[in-house]
Amino acid sequence: MKHAWLALALAACQNTKQESPPQQQPPQQPSQQENSSQMAPQPPSAPSPGSRTDLTNAFDRDGGKSTRIAVADLDGDGDREIVAIDAKMIRVLDATGRDVTSLPVVDGIQQLLAADLDGDKRAELYAGWGQTRDHMDSVAKITTYRFEKGKLVEEVIATPATSRQDVTSLTVYGPSELLVGYFDSKYMVTSMVATKGAKGWTTKTIASIRLAANYARGDLDGDGKPELVVGRVYGDEMGVQGDAFVLAADGTRKMIPSTRGLRSVITLDTDGDKRAEIFMGDGWHNNYAKEAHGLLTTVKLDGTLATGTFTSALIEDTGQYEVSKILPATIDGKLALVTQGNSFAKVFWRDNGAWKSLTYAGVTRDIAVGDLDGKPGDEIVIAADKSELIDLTGALR
């Protein structure tokens, strides 16, 4: 129910009056209007493929529930840790869910990214804080945590001045560079690059674009320089559906074909041609309970950025209203896309050129991937009513 509340609150916050979703709880299961309108709604099934380890007691403590999680090697010993953040604590756990260290939380956690931006072979945590139900007085803030002598050490990267306390995204931009998306006013999202230098962090604004919440960075045309992909739920004007585009340094946009708005986007070279494809969770609609489709779509650029064209292919209509997160992983020796949606979570992989999918969980608060057992391949961690470590080895058939 927390996820439903978050989705509703997010949609409500991001909407104008004209774009407002119905003021009701969104459905917890995929809409069934297409072929079974007479069927009573079914509760989401709770599929549980693979071998699973319960992490609920590790993630949910003292009445709190972890809403953001990550998997990364924070101390550089080659074994990954699990990070879980709730309204009161950041917890670092080992791969089996045992406590390593923790740090009290004073703000509302919105975004969490684990990445080694400083190149010391140890991942840092990057966190975007702002107003949440548990922290209504929080202001927008970006912090980083490094793991030092068994403890987390915090450093503030930026506290952007804004009237809306809402960090929308954290993305690796380049070596020592973090891309931050945050609302600078009710509808406008600033994209800002934070750079770690010898004297600490400096920031530089790229753009302020209406509702541009989602970003991805990848070399789409194979010229060795990464492009910046922007995806958003709504367009430049009130009542205009969302879109996706490549944002050039001079602010010009090359539109990327999509079905209306995006709730998530990543870039990843899955065919080995040194050019990244775009994977997007598109199909958003302002009347999301009735009209939105949680699509997973792939787009490839043929030719150069200046003159080339995008080719788009639908991977799947997942039968829910959004695909809210997409993570690359290697599972069973296959390159896979691990996704989160509002009703269920699916993993996608290619089999002889065709995409296949498997539902691995129902409603989740967050998902993360990484190798946690030391055996080849990534495992999936979910924060949910039943939080789990999921090993899908042998399940992608």
Ligand SMILES: [Ca+2]
């Ligand atoms: Ca470690």
Ligand SMILES: [Ca+2]
């Ligand atoms: Ca590092």
Ligand SMILES: [Ca+2]
């Ligand atoms: Ca490029």
Ligand SMILES: [Ca+2]
């Ligand atoms: Ca593994």
